[in-house]
Amino acid sequence: xxxxxxxxxxxxxxxxxxxxxxxxxxxxxxxxxxxxxxxxxxxxxxxxxxxxxxxxxxxxxxxxxxxxxxxxxxxxxxxxxxxxxxxxxxxxxxxxxxxxxxxxxxxxxxxxxxxxxxxxxxxxxxxxxxxxxxxxxxxxxxxxxxxxxxxxxxxxxxxxxxxxxxxxxxxxxxxxxxxxxxxxxxxxxxxxxxxxxxxxxxxxxxxxxxxxxxxxxxxxxxxxxxxxxxxxxxxxxxxxxxxxxxxxxxxxxxxxxxxxxxxxxxxxxxxxxxxxxxxxxxxxxxxxxxxxxxxxxxxxxxxxxxxxxxxxxxxxxxxxxxxxxxxxxxxxxxxxxxxxxxxxxxxxxxxxxxxxxxxxxxxxxxxxxxxxxxxxxxxxxxxxxxxxxxxxxxxxxxxxxxxxxxxxxxxxxxxxxxxxxxxxxxxxxxxxxxxxxxxxxxxxxxxxxxxxxxxxxxxxxxxxxxxxxxxxxxxxxxxxxxxxxxxxxxxxxxxxx
Amino acid sequence: xxxxxxxxxxxxxxxxxxxxxxxxxxxxxxxxxxxxxxxxxxxxxxxxxxxxxxxxxxxxxxxxxxxxxxxxxxxxxxxxxxxxxxxxxxxxxxxxxxxxxxxxxxxxxxxxxxxxxxxxxxxxxx
Amino acid sequence: xxxxxxxxxxxxxxxxxxxxxxxxxxxxxxxxxxxxxxxxxxxxxxxxxxxxxxxxxxxxxxxxxxxxxxxxxxxxxxxxxxxxxxxxxxxxxxxxxxxxxxxxxxxxxxxxxxxxxxxxxxxxxxxxxxxxxxxxxxxxxxxxxxxxxxxxxxxxxxxxxxxxxxxxxxxxxxxxxxxxxxxxxxxxxxxxxxxxxxxxxxxxxxxxxxxxxxxxxxxxxxxxxxxxxxxxxxxxxxx
Numbered sequence: 001x002x003x004x005x006x007x008x009x010x011x012x013x014x015x016x017x018x019x020x021x022x023x024x025x026x027x028x029x030x031x032x033x034x035x036x037x038x039x040x041x042x043x044x045x046x047x048x049x050x051x052x053x054x055x056x057x058x059x060x061x062x063x064x065x066x067x068x069x070x071x072x073x074x075x076x077x078x079x080x081x082x083x084x085x086x087x088x089x090x091x092x093x094x095x096x097x098x099x100x101x102x103x104x105x106x107x108x109x110x111x112x113x114x115x116x117x118x119x120x121x122x123x124x125x126x127x128x129x130x131x132x133x134x135x136x137x138x139x140x141x142x143x144x145x146x147x148x149x150x151x152x153x154x155x156x157x158x159x160x161x162x163x164x165x166x167x168x169x170x171x172x173x174x175x176x177x178x179x180x181x182x183x184x185x186x187x188x189x190x191x192x193x194x195x196x197x198x199x200x201x202x203x204x205x206x207x208x209x210x211x212x213x214x215x216x217x218x219x220x221x222x223x224x225x226x227x228x229x230x231x232x233x234x235x236x237x238x239x240x241x242x243x244x245x246x247x248x249x250x251x252x253x254x255x256x257x258x259x260x261x262x263x264x265x266x267x268x269x270x271x272x273x274x275x276x277x278x279x280x281x282x283x284x285x286x287x288x289x290x291x292x293x294x295x296x297x298x299x300x301x302x303x304x305x306x307x308x309x310x311x312x313x314x315x316x317x318x319x320x321x322x323x324x325x326x327x328x329x330x331x332x333x334x335x336x337x338x339x340x341x342x343x344x345x346x347x348x349x350x351x352x353x354x355x356x357x358x359x360x361x362x363x364x365x366x367x368x369x370x371x372x373x374x375x376x377x378x379x380x381x382x383x384x385x386x387x388x389x390x391x392x393x394x395x396x397x398x399x400x401x402x403x404x405x406x407x408x409x410x411x412x413x414x415x416x417x418x419x420x421x422x423x424x425x426x427x428x429x430x431x432x433x434x435x436x437x438x439x440x441x442x443x444x445x446x447x448x449x450x451x452x453x454x455x456x457x458x459x460x461x462x463x464x465x466x467x468x469x470x471x472x473x474x475x476x477x478x479x480x481x482x483x484x485x486x487x488x489x490x491x492x493x494x495x496x497x
Numbered sequence: 498x499x500x501x502x503x504x505x506x507x508x509x510x511x512x513x514x515x516x517x518x519x520x521x522x523x524x525x526x527x528x529x530x531x532x533x534x535x536x537x538x539x540x541x542x543x544x545x546x547x548x549x550x551x552x553x554x555x556x557x558x559x560x561x562x563x564x565x566x567x568x569x570x571x572x573x574x575x576x577x578x579x580x581x582x583x584x585x586x587x588x589x590x591x592x593x594x595x596x597x598x599x600x601x602x603x604x605x606x607x608x609x610x611x612x613x614x615x616x617x618x619x620x621x622x623x
Numbered sequence: 624x625x626x627x628x629x630x631x632x633x634x635x636x637x638x639x640x641x642x643x644x645x646x647x648x649x650x651x652x653x654x655x656x657x658x659x660x661x662x663x664x665x666x667x668x669x670x671x672x673x674x675x676x677x678x679x680x681x682x683x684x685x686x687x688x689x690x691x692x693x694x695x696x697x698x699x700x701x702x703x704x705x706x707x708x709x710x711x712x713x714x715x716x717x718x719x720x721x722x723x724x725x726x727x728x729x730x731x732x733x734x735x736x737x738x739x740x741x742x743x744x745x746x747x748x749x750x751x752x753x754x755x756x757x758x759x760x761x762x763x764x765x766x767x768x769x770x771x772x773x774x775x776x777x778x779x780x781x782x783x784x785x786x787x788x789x790x791x792x793x794x795x796x797x798x799x800x801x802x803x804x805x806x807x808x809x810x811x812x813x814x815x816x817x818x819x820x821x822x823x824x825x826x827x828x829x830x831x832x833x834x835x836x837x838x839x840x841x842x843x844x845x846x847x848x849x850x851x852x853x854x855x856x857x858x859x860x861x862x
Contacts, residue, residue: 006814009691010801013698017797020790063691064807065816070666072691111709118702125695133584137695140591144699147598148706151605159605159710160618166599167527170540173595177547177588184581185554185647188654188662209643509649517640521633528629550644555664558650563680564758565672567825573657573672576680578664583684590696590762590844594703597851601710604855 003048005061005074005128008084012038012121016114023110031110032099035117039092042124046085049076050471058478058488060130068489069191073130075489078474082327083127083256090248090334091120093450097342098241100444103153103349112152112239119145119245123253130489132183132265133190135257136176139221142250143169149245150238161233168230172220179213182206193489196264196482211271214261221254223305224312225282232289235301236354240345243297247304247337252330255308259315264482272316279313280410282306287417295354296344299421300337303380306414307333314395317402323476324469325394331468332391332461336380339454343373346443352435356425360432365440368448370429372455377422379458382415387461512553519546533603533613537596544592548585555581676821677755677830685760686833686840690815694800697840700847701797707854728778736778743771751841755830761837765844772849776856784853789846796843803832803839 015038023031053059059076062068076084095116098104104112118141125138147169151162180190186202187195202210220227235243262271283306290302311333314326346369351358363370379386392415399407443451461468478485519542526539555578561569563579607613657665667680667688677683685693750757751764775782807816815832822829 002812004808006808010805010808010814013694014798014801014805016698016701017794017801021794024787024790061813063814064687065811065813066688069663071688105712108709108712111705111712114705115702115709118698133587133689134692134695137587137591137692137699140594140699141695141702144594144598144702144706147595147602148702148709151602151710154605154712159602159609162710163533163599163602163606166595166602167536167540170543170595170599173591174543174547177551180584181547181551181554181581182643182647184584185653188664190580190663203646206643206646209639505650512649513641513644517637517644520640521637524636525629525633528632529626553649554647556650557652557654560652562758563668564756565678565680565824566756570672570824573668576657576668578654579667579680579684580664582681583689584692586681586685586760586762587692587696591699594699597703597855598706598710600855601707605710 003045003052005045005049005059005076005084006063007045008042008088008124008128009074009121011041012117016118016121019110019114028110032113035113036092036095036099038117039088039095039120042088042120043085043092046081046088050081050085053078053081058484060489060491068130068491069189069194072134073191073489074128075130075485076128077478077485077488078471079327079476079478080127080256082471082475083252083330084124086331086334087120087124087127087249087252090338091117091245093338093453094120094241094245094248094342096450097244097447098239099446101239101241101447102441103239108152112149115145115149116242116245119149120249123249126253127256130192131190132180132192132195135192136173136180139176139253139257140173142253143173143221146234146246146250149242150234152239152242153237157233158237161230161237165230165234168220168227172217172227175213175217179210179217182210182213186210191489192260192265193486196267197486197490199266207266207268211261211266211268214265215258215271215274218254218258218261219278221251222258222312223251223254223282223308224258224278225285225305225309228282228286228305231305232298232301235304235341236295236297240297240341240349243300243345244338244341247300247341248334251304251308252334255311255315255330258312259479262315263479264485267482272318275312275316276407277316279309279311279316280407282309283313283414284309284410287414291417291421293421294356296348296356296359296425297341297354299356299425300340300344303418303421304333304337306418307337307380310395310411310414313407314398317395317398317404317407319398319401320476320480321401322395322398323479324472325391325398327472327475328391328394328468331472332379332388332458335454335457336376336388339372339451339458340376340380342447342451342454343369343376346441346447347373347429350440356428357432358435359425360428361434362432363430364434366442369443369451372451373429374426375455375458377426379462381418381422385459385462387458387465389462390465512556513550516546516549516553519543519549522546531614531616533606533615534600536615537599537603540599541592541596544588544596548588548592551581551585551588555579672824674821675817675830675833676824677833678825679755679757679760681758682755682760682833682837683830686755686836687815687817690804690836693836693840694804694815697797697800697843700844701793704793704847704850704854707851711854727780732778736774740771740775743774744768747771747841747845751837752834753827754837754841755834756825756827761840762844764841765846766848768841768845769848769852772845773852776852784849789850789853792842792846793850796839796846799839800836800843803836807832 061074063072122141147166151158286306293299348354379388382388382392523539523542557577560577563576654664657669660666671683747764747768750759751761754760804815808814817831819831
């Protein structure tokens, strides 16, 4: 069988439907093993397809044999392919980390693994699809799994966080549905390439409405201020690996949708400013809130929101270099935040409360986990020689090229705030008083492997950023090159009205 | 002539108006009501309004349903837009799934706090 | 005070919606002449009869042109059931500690629902088997069957929906859907491609894979909705 983008969706779906049967009638363990195999297969598809598009450009696959505007299509461009590959890899590492996570009940682990696998699949569907309504469907797949996983633990306030997330999430989906509806009445199509081609035909007043609805709707998923009320609770109440999945996968899909709407569907410049200001406000408010947090996971959550603000702002600058920087930030945020959540949840697991002060002295009891957390902390604030340094440099120099002095000042000021609160955690880890009563639960080998893999990636990318910049350059070009996107999706000539 | 126009206006107002009214009623319930079950009902009402709007935009005056049943095989030019109907089907199912998850969360919140009133459940900041 | 804000907000939202939809005339023909195929709707109306041999254009769109959406939608339902199971999870040993919240019904209701149940199931099956010919289809038929189960669940306190059976139906129907899709990918190079001959318009056996998929969807939706109802009803701990 020829490898094609639809395997990303079809294989996990087949596995998800098979797992209940397999685990009931063959062996219980299969429910935990099969998702791992599926993720490995996704990584294999990513590698094959990324090598293929190296010389072919964009792969556009039609579903059910109907050419582009008539049916649904999947688009594997350097941009969406980069994100899909990143999500598969992070998804695999999260699976590996949570394979025998102690806090997940044995009887419930089947449901956990199905939901986690489908969350990643939904996010991959969002970045691959070329149809706006199909994007909505995949967003709902991600959302429903996210609500369930947020309230996964019974002993916490998960249900409350999940309900809050659900309320805000349904609000987002209503807005997106309204936007799709108005768009459909104006253009009579749902294919994103055709919308991009014809979007100038929409009357201005309706166009503004559509864009605002889309921005607010996807902004909720991308944790944009003031629509991110769900995020801190969802991050802090969900299981540790799911916090990593939110930061590394779900939010990335939201940013993708936001960026796709602004850059490809409606190429208007007002929206760029919207991204800059929205991102800037998000960043400032989130980072200052992070400073005030005493709970480690809430702090990481606010830091994650701040980083997403940074990403949106970098996209808003709009030059090629800034977009490369934004993609680099997304990549870094995915790996670093995953590492921070993974190691952080072992740290909080081994302390009496989830407060930062309770972590004191764990650096000596859990040396490797603490070092990995430290690597993550140094990387995310952008210290050399870690990978976070390069992405910040890219964005700063792009801003300098456009003479955005105020922006640079803010980024630097916010970085100082970041340094303060991350160093506070790291110094508590190493210089705090040890609490002798605590019995240490060592992380399992598979969890260590996945954390070490992330740590090594951070170091390698930090020392040799060239391993990734080539991919990022291609991805940035693919994002801004609207004409090629339209051309490769709409191969046949359409009647123009 | 005047009557026809009035009739058209009336139909437009009643279809769009009722859909928009449903959305507003649902929104009111979500924002004002304190009972979690009522909030979930509010969400479903908003969904219903959106679905009604969605079907309404596909309607074409005087046209028939998009089914080629015996006797209407050649009416392709006289059929309403089938796409919104197909999309609404998807949207309804998704709305159902969200409602089911919401209700299960309400059940758990009720078990946990022994109340379904949102102002008495405040372990997290709202 | 809060109410005043909410009412101001509602007025704003209402104004915004009326303003927007006053620009979209109700009942206007936006498809144009179908044979010109200027938009997707025109293409579907113009081609469905010849290319898919399905009488109901909405079914053709739901199952074939936009079949991928339907697969996603079925997955959303599946995930809702799974998520419900995980949110309202209870351990095996607590399983027999629970009972259904319902008062015992009178024998009149019980007998009535016993007579009605097969008829409701039959109607549901009729609706999803004829999904490609009449208004109806897998989702509608599945929902009808689930109402039959709901009737049984609320009138008989000890009625069990049969978890093993639900898992079988749910999984097999889902697997059928994806396998048909993969079969199309293998033989014709496109996921979910209609590989079977179309047959004659308005015959029960027509439309290639479309009725097969819709029947699978019908079973899956029926099983999933029943599962959801069963989980939501069985929540009361025994005293």
